[in-house]
Amino acid sequence: RWPSLLKYYSHTDGVSWLEEYKARHNAGLEAQRIVASFSKRFFSEHVPCDGFSDIETLGCPSHFFEDELMCILNMEGRKGLTWKYYAKKILYFLRQQNILKNLKEYLQRPTDRQSFLEGAVLIDQYCNPLSDICLKSVQAQVDDITDKVRKVLRTKNPRHPSLASKAGEVPVPEVELQRQVLDAMNCVLYEQLKYKGNELDYYNSLNSYIHQVLIRRTGIPISLSVLYLTIARQLGVKLEPVNFPSHFLLRWCQGKEGSTDIFDYTYIDAFGKGKQLTVKECEYLIGHHVTEEFYGVVTSKEVLQRMVGNLLNLGKRESTDQSYQLLRDSLDLYLAMYPDNVQHLMLQARLYFHLGIWPEKVLDILQHIQALDPSQHGAVGYLVQHTLEHIERRKEEVGPEVKHRSDEKHKEVCFSIGLIMKHKRYGYNCVIYGWDPACMMGHEWIRNMNVHSLPHGPHQPFYNVLVEDGSCRYAAQENLEYNSEPREIPHPDIGRYFSEFTGIHYLANTELEIRYPEDLELTRATVQKIYSSGKE
Numbered sequence: 001r002w003p004s005l006l007k008y009y010s011h012t013d014g015v016s017w018l019e020e021y022k023a024r025h026n027a028g029l030e031a032q033r034i035v036a037s038f039s040k041r042f043f044s045e046h047v048p049c050d051g052f053s054d055i056e057t058l059g060c061p062s063h064f065f066e067d068e069l070m071c072i073l074n075m076e077g078r079k080g081l082t083w084k085y086y087a088k089k090i091l092y093f094l095r096q097q098n099i100l101k102n103l104k105e106y107l108q109r110p111t112d113r114q115s116f117l118e119g120a121v122l123i124d125q126y127c128n129p130l131s132d133i134c135l136k137s138v139q140a141q142v143d144d145i146t147d148k149v150r151k152v153l154r155t156k157n158p159r160h161p162s163l164a165s166k167a168g169e170v171p172v173p174e175v176e177l178q179r180q181v182l183d184a185m186n187c188v189l190y191e192q193l194k195y196k197g198n199e200l201d202y203y204n205s206l207n208s209y210i211h212q213v214l215i216r217r218t219g220i221p222i223s224l225s226v227l228y229l230t231i232a233r234q235l236g237v238k239l240e241p242v243n244f245p246s247h248f249l250l251r252w253c254q255g256k257e258g259s260t261d262i263f264d265y266t267y268i269d270a271f272g273k274g275k276q277l278t279v280k281e282c283e284y285l286i287g288h289h290v291t292e293e294f295y296g297v298v299t300s301k302e303v304l305q306r307m308v309g310n311l312l313n314l315g316k317r318e319s320t321d322q323s324y325q326l327l328r329d330s331l332d333l334y335l336a337m338y339p340d341n342v343q344h345l346m347l348q349a350r351l352y353f354h355l356g357i358w359p360e361k362v363l364d365i366l367q368h369i370q371a372l373d374p375s376q377h378g379a380v381g382y383l384v385q386h387t388l389e390h391i392e393r394r395k396e397e398v399g400p401e402v403k404h405r406s407d408e409k410h411k412e413v414c415f416s417i418g419l420i421m422k423h424k425r426y427g428y429n430c431v432i433y434g435w436d437p438a439c440m441m442g443h444e445w446i447r448n449m450n451v452h453s454l455p456h457g458p459h460q461p462f463y464n465v466l467v468e469d470g471s472c473r474y475a476a477q478e479n480l481e482y483n484s485e486p487r488e489i490p491h492p493d494i495g496r497y498f499s500e501f502t503g504i505h506y507l508a509n510t511e512l513e514i515r516y517p518e519d520l521e522l523t524r525a526t527v528q529k530i531y532s533s534g535k536e
Contacts, residue, residue, distance in 0.1 A: 004070065008063055027064030028071075031087075035072060038086035043496070043511035052093050066094060078488070078501035082509040085495025088130065095129035096332070103336055107301060114300040116241070117142065117230045120210040120223065123307055127329045133211045141214050142227065145188060146234045152184040153235075162235040172236035175254055181237045182252070185228070186274040193217060197224065197271035205314050205326060208307060222248035222307055224270035239268065240297040243306060246286045247271070251297065262295040301337060308333045324351060342373045349383060359387045359394075400511075403435070405518040410437050413461045414477060417519040418498065418506040419526060420486035421465065424479050431489045431506050433497040434464035434516075441474065454478060466491040482530055504531055 002024070009015060034055060058065055072080065072087040103122045106114060121135045153160050161172055162181055172178050189195045198207050198218040206212040213219040213227060225241060225248050232239045232250075242249040247269070255264030267277040269285065283289055308330050315327025331348045335341065349365040352358045366380045366387070403410065415421065419432050439451060439458035451458050454476055461477040468489050486504050498506040505527050508520060 002067065005063065005067055023061060024064045024067070027060035028068040030058070030060055031065050031068035031072070031090075035069070035083050035086050035090065038090070039082050039496075039509060039511055042086075052090070055090060055094065062094065066091060069094075078503070079499070081495040081501070082499045083495075085493070088495075092129050096126055096329075099126045099129065100332070100336055103333070107337060111299055111301075115230075116226050116300055116303060117210070119300050119304045120226045120307065123304060123311075123333060124209040124211055126333055127205070127311065127326065128209060128211075131211070138211055138214065142230055142234070145193070146231050148188045148192065149181070149184045149231065149235060152187050153180060156180060156184065162237075170236060171238055178237045178252070181232065181235045182268070182274065182276075185231055185235075189228070189231075190273040195224065195227075196273065197221065203314060203317065205311060208310055208314075219271075220248075220310070221269070221271040222303070222310065225250050225268075226303070228268070228270040228274065241303050242267065242295060243298040243302060244282065244286070244294055245290060248306065249277075249282065251295070252276075262292050265295070267295075305334070305337060308337070324355065327351060340372055342369055342376065345369050345372075346376065346379065353383055353387060356390065359391050362387045400515050402514065403516055405516075405522060412477075413437060415461075415463060415480060416522040416526060417508050417512060417516045418523045420483045420489065420505060421463075421475075421480045422483045423473075423475060424481055428467050428469065428473075429483055429487070429489060430465035430467045430473065430475070431491075431494070431498070432463050432465055433512065436462050438462065439474075439476070451476070466493060466497070482526075486531075 005024075055065075069087045069091045072083050073091070075084065099122060103126070106118065106122060117138065118135055121133065121138050125131075125133050150163055154163055157177075157180055160177060160180060161170070162177075164170075172181060195217045198204065198216075198220065201207070202220060206216065207218065207220040208223055210223060210226065213223045219227075229239045229241060229250055237252070239250045239252055242251050244267075248271075250268040250270060251265040252268055253259060253265055255261065259265070262279055267279070267282050269275045269277060272285075277285065279295065282295075311326060311330035312334060315324060315330050318324070318326055328348075328351065331344060331351070334344050335348065338344070345365055346369055349362050349369070352362045352365075363384065366384050369376050370380050405413065405416075413435055415432055415435070417432055417434070421430050421432060422428070423430065438460065439446060439462045441449075441458075441462075446452065446458055454460075456476070456478055463475050463477065463480060465473050465475055465480075466489055467473055468491065470491055472493070488501050489506075494506070495509075497509060497512045499509040500507040505523055508516065513520060
């Protein structure tokens with residue numbers, strides 16, 4: 001009945017299936033009630049930080065609640081788009097809260113019980129909470145690679161200690177035997193399985209996610225190093241992580257264990273097919289001299305800090321992602337590890353302020369910054385003032401603005417909500433989710449977008465459109481035309497405004513229809529007129 005829930009039961013447990021069914025049924029009803037309420041409550045704003053409070057105090061088993069959300073997300077067809085949109089947001093929140101709890105528990109363990117692989121999986125899970133990523137599955141894939149290494153090792157040295165059943169628990173003592181392991185690893189990873197550093201698409205966030213590294217067999221120095229180090233340790237070779245600038249490395253001791261002499265180590269570049277480097281070659285790798293401290297071993301927490309730091313930098317670069325989701329997720333992770341880091345707290349406050357979301361949380365962050373570092377009072381004061389103004393404006397807002405097409409001032413508006421359009425100049429496909437009888441943007445935007453160069457300038461209808469590349473645009477009527485081959489628009493916010501895709505146009509959901517009550521009829525008439533030549 002529920003294959004996805006089997007993991008929560010043991011074959012030896014005596015289970016009252018009638019009671020389980022009742023609990024699952026009630027959890028399903030509760031999930032549906034909450035999802036249905038979200039569109040009405042949060043249509044006109046981002047789901048606030050306290051918007052999930054009723055979910056945090058669920059009166060039903062969370063795995064049943066999650067299972068119902070998954071059922072909503074997996075509904076077939078092009079209906080239920082609004083339910084899917086909010087079910088996804090709720091599931092995203094629930095899973096991230098759980099992963100954050102697991103990360104904090106991981107960080108509180110003694111360092112010898114903090115697996116580098118588990119840390120990498122936690123980061124991966126937090127940034128991809130809707131993907132099916134678990135440590136057990138990732139570990140099984142790493143074990144599979146380790147078994148392949150053993151097969152190669154067996155052909156070279158049938159009596160190698162790493163072939164023993166408990167290899168990994170007992171370190172391989174001799175350097176020559178360790179070298180045989182590393183040679184076998186390089187053979188399997190880089191020759192047989194074709195793993196390589198992703199030089200062509202280095203700044204792709206997928207390179208940082210360990211499950212994607214295993215699928216795509218490519219990554220950046222730190223993600224490939226975590227994989228390499230894990231396999232080596234399972235075979236009894238203790239490699240250590242080195243936080244080398246610009247290029248993460250591993251080190252392998254050739255002298256007395258625990259030596260502080262950097263020349264007692266060989267350095268391994270997992271990004272460069274496991275190449276073994278001297279101190280001087282490490283400097284050639286990055287093109288400049290570095291001090292001895294950069295050759296030292298780092299903790300698992302410092303490895304995670306660097307992985308999250310990479311994602312943070314990518315999040316700042318991704319200008320096409322208007323929600324800055326990667327930046328937000330990586331900031332959450334960084335502050336889970338270093339909750340009092342003023343620089344990153346300030347970045348988080350500025351980000352939420354820029355996005356116009358969670359003003360109450362912005363004030364909490366700013367208060368925390370002020371307590372940690374009073375010298376920040378200038379920047380804090382500026383943000384506090386403008387955030388309070390934002391909260392006051394929100395209080396003054398009165399109900400949604402309703403736009404009737406029958407109003408005289410709207411007579412020039414030709415297109416309607418839900419139509420699939422094409423931009424004449426830029427060629428992108430989009431769907432209309434709002435309109436104004438004239439351009440409502442400020443003078444600076446009008447100047448920057450060169451609106452006055454259009455034949456009708458700003459004195460023509462303008463449309464809010466969701467574009468297939470994931471962006472939102474504000475387009476002039478004269479630049480839009482009906483799309484001769486309408487198709488679904490893969491935009492993350494499509495469900496916020498529309499409940500269904502008919503195959504030719506979108507149907508506005510209840511909240512959007514309240515704001516444009518006469519558009520649906522016009523959209524249907526337009527579609528009938530344009531696509532009645534048999535395409536429909």
